[in-house]
Amino acid sequence: HDASTTWRPRRPRSAAMAGGFDVIVPGPVADDMPVLRIRNRILLPGTTLRLTLGRDDSVKLVRRHFQNRVGQQRPPLVGVVSVAEPAPEARRAAAAAAEGGAAVGGAGGGALDDDELERRVPLPVDAPAGVYLTGCIARVSKLSHVRSGGAERFTMLVEGVSRMRVLRFVQREPYLLARVTALAASDAAPSVDDEVRAKAVHLSLQRSGRDLVEALRANAGASVESRTLDMINDHTKRAEPSRLAFVLTSVCSVPVPDRQRVLEADDVVRRLEAASYVVASQLEILRLSKDIHSKVNQNVKESQRKFYLRQQMQAIRKELGEDEEVSEEADDALAEIEKRLVAARLPEAASKVAMKELKRARRLNPMLPEHSVLVTYLEWMADLPWSSSSRERRDLAAAREQLDADHFGLEKVKKRVLEFLSVRQLNPRAPGPILCLVGPPGVGKTSLGRSIAASLGRKFCRLALGGVRDEAEIRGHRRTYIGAMPGKLIQTLKRIGTNNPVILLDEVDKLGNDYRGDPAAALLEVLDPEQNNTFTDHYLGVPFDLSRIMFVATANQLEPIAPALLDRMEVIRLPGYTAREKQNIAERYLLPKQLAAHSLTRRHLSVPPETVAHIIDNYTSEAGVRGLERQLAAVCRHAAVRLADWRHPKPYIPAPTFEGPKPRYTYREGPQGVGYYVDGDFCHDDDDAAVDGQAEGAASARDEDPDMVAGGTDADEDVVDARDAAFELIDVRPPMLREVLGVARYDHETSDRGVDGPGVATGMAWTTSGGELLFVEASRMAGSGHLILTGQLGDVMKESAKTALSWIRSHAAELGLPPNPIAKADVHVHFPAGAVPKDGPSAGIAVTTALISMLTGRTVRSDTAMTGEVTLRGAVMPVGGIKEKVLGAHRGGIRRVILPAKNAKDVDDIPAEVRGDMEIELVDSIDGLLGLVFDDSRVAAEPADADPAPERAGGKAGQETLQAKAYGDVAAPLLASKL
16 A cells, blocks of 8 residues: 555455445544543453444534444444543543532532533543553444433444554544554464464463353353354354454453553464453453352342242231230330339439330331330330439447457558448438558458448449450440440449349449440549449430449459549558457457368367467468458368268278279168178278267168258258367467468568578568568679679669669768779678569669678668668658558568658558557658667678678688778778768
C-alpha cells in the first residue's frame, strides 16, 4: 500500500473472516478518524459491542459523522479506545471540587452513577495514563436515536475490524479526531521455536475456552447469551489463534488492563499468553462466584425451610388446638409477670418502661425469639428488690457484742460501724458508708465484712473483683447483644432479695483494664454517694438506687487503686496482729473452728497456750493468721489420725517376701467374731475389755435402731463419747511439735544469728504481707574507691547507699577516719535474700550505720533495728509503714527500734503491748543515731585506716597489736566527740 491509500474493501481470504467483514490494510490511515472513548469496556477485532452515547462530545461526533451515513454501502468507520480510569475516590473528590466543595454522593443527592460522573469529570484525552493509545477500528453497523427527559442519547452497534495505534490527537473540541495507523494481526510466528510455543499455547487456550464455555453455561448469573456461547464453542475448534484470543477475551469480565494487553500484543505468542491469563482469571472468578452462590442459596434454602416448617407446625398446632394453648400459656405467664411487677412497687420511671415492654410482649407471637428476650427482661425487672429491705438492727450493745464475738481487736473498724449505727438511729435516711479495708493477707478483711453485716442485721454478699477486666461485669451488657445480662451488682441484688445489704467488694486493688473498658471507672458511679442513687445498668436501662447499700472494699495495697476511686472510699488500715492478738485469736476462734472441722473435742486434743505461742514464733511469720490456722489444722489432723487408728485398730502385717506369697488381710465376720483375719487366722490386738464391751453395746444399739447413724442422733453421740472415754488425751506440748509439724521454719532470735561483727546492721522494711526485717552487710576490699551494691535493689535504694557514703566521706574527720577512707579500697554493700526485689528510701540510716560500722570497726547492737531516710546534710527524714515495720521487728525478736523523730505521731498506732515490750528511740540526725546503735562491749579486729589486706602478725601478739591500734586510733576520738 502507499500512504495515500486509506482503506480498500476486499473479501476475506480465510474462513475465519467469513461473514463479509472488510479488511483494513495495515499502515497509516490518510484521513483523520473520529475517536470514541469507552470506560470499563474494550472492543477487540472480530467482536461486536453495543455503546450508549450520552456525553456532549459523543453526541456531537455522531451527529457530524454517522447520523446520515449508517446503512450505506460503505459503512462509516470509527476509532474506539478504552480509558485508563483513575480510582473512583479520586474522581469523586474532583467532582466535589468542581462543584465548589459540595459532597458528591453524599446525603444530599445520593451516589453518582457512571454516566453522571462522566459528565461532571471529563476524562483525560492526551496523557498516556488517561487513554490507551492502542485501540480498535470499528464499523458502525447500526445507530438509533433516543430522547428522554430532555437528554439526547444514541445507541450504536459497532463491529471490531482491525487493531489501530493513535499517532496523535489533531482535535479535542468539540470531539476527538486523531491520526491513526492500522496494525496487523498476523498469526505467523517469528521463529521455529516461537511457532512450537504458539501451537502449545493455542492448544491450551482451546481447552481453557471449552472450560470457559461450560462454566458460563453452568453459571446462572452469567450475562452471555446461549447463541454467543455456541459461537465461542465453534471458534475454539476452528478459529485461528488471534481470532480465538480476541473472542475469548471479549466475554471475560476481568479488569480492562488485562484485556488491553491482549489487544496490544504484536506477536501471536504474547497475544495467546495474555489471553490465557485472562481466561484463567475468568475461570477462577466463576469458580468463586459459584461457591459463594451455592453457600448463599444453601443459607436461603435453610431459612426458607425453617420458615416453611414453622408455618406447618403452627398449622398443625392450630388443627390440634395447641396453638391456643401456647398463646394462653404465654398470656398467663405475662399476667403473672404483671402481678409481680405491681407487687415489686417499681419507681415511676422503671414502671413505665416495664409496662411498655409488657405491651410489646403481648403483641408479639410467643414463637418469636424476641418474645423470649422481652420475657427474660421483664422477669429481671420483677425480681429485683426495688422496695424490699432487711430490717436493720440499731441496738448498739448487741452490735458491739456481735463484733467482739467474731473478731478480736480491730477497734477502729468496730468504732466506725458503731458510729454508723448511731447516725442511723438519729437519721434513718443517712447513706451507708463506703469503707476500704487495707491490709496484708490473712488479717480478716473478708470475715470482717461478714461480721459487719451480722451486727447490722443485714444480708451479706461478697463480690470478687480480682482479675475483672470487662466494664460490662459492673454495668451489664446492652440488650442488643446475644446472651446479654445485667452486671454483677444487679445479679447480686436479685440473688439476696434486699436493697440494703452489705456488699463486700473483694480485692478492689486487683481490677484490670483492656480494650473492653475500665471496671474501676465504672465503679466510680457505684461508690459515689452523690451518684449511686441513680445507677443505671446497661441491661435494665432504668436507674436503680444503690444508696442504701453499705459497701465494704478490701485491698492489700493502695497504690494500684485509681486515685479517683480511692477518693470515694474511707480507708481503714489493718496492719496486722501482734503475738498476743494472735494468741487470743487462736484460742478463741481458730482452734475451736478446727476442732469442729475435724470432729474432735477437748477430750481428744489439748493445745495449751505455750504450744500456740511456740507455733506463732517458730512456724509462722506473717501479719495475719492464715498460716497459723493451717498449722493448727495440721495439729488437728495428727490427732484425728491417732483417734481413727484407736477406733479401728489394725494388726501388724509383715511385709511380703520373695520366698512366700503375700498374706491375705481382711476385715470380716468370722468364727471368732468380727475382726481382722490374716490367712484365716483371727487377729485382735486390743485387750481392753471395757472398750470391747462399749463397742459391742454400740453395735447392738445400732442393730436395734437402724435409723441411728454416726453423729445423727443424740443417742448415737452418747455411744461414741462412751467409746472414746478410754481414749488417751493427746496433749500437744512444744517438744512434740517437731514430730507433728516438722522442723521449725523460722528463727526469730536475731541476736544469735544476725549482727556478729562490724559492717552489719538491721533495718526494717514494709511489704504487702506486713513488716519484715532487712539486714544490711558492708565489706571492703582492695580497690580504687568503687561502691558495689547487690541484692536486687531499686534505684531509690541505690541512691540511699550513695548518699550515705557521701555523708561519711564529707564527715570523715568527725568520725576519726582518714580524709578519703576508701581511696585504696572498694566498698561492697549487700542486702541478703537477693531473689527478692527491694526498693525505697527507708533503709538509709541502716546503710549509713553499716558503712560506719565497717569503716570504724565497731559492732552494731544485735537487738536494735532502724528505719528512716537519710539526706546529704545528715538529717533523718520520716518514712511510712511504721506500725507494720515495728510489728514485724517485734515478731523477729527485736526489742529496740530507732525511728525518725517526725514519725513520733505514728508511735501511738503501735499496740500498747508491743510498745511495752520494746524500747523505741527517736532521732532527727545521724549525729543522734551514732550514740544509740553501737555495742561498745565488742572489739573491732581491723581499723578503718589500715590496709584492706594487711599482713597479719604471727600468733596472739599480732592480733593484740591490731586491736590496740583500732581502739587507740579510732574508738577513743569517736567516743570523745559523739558520746
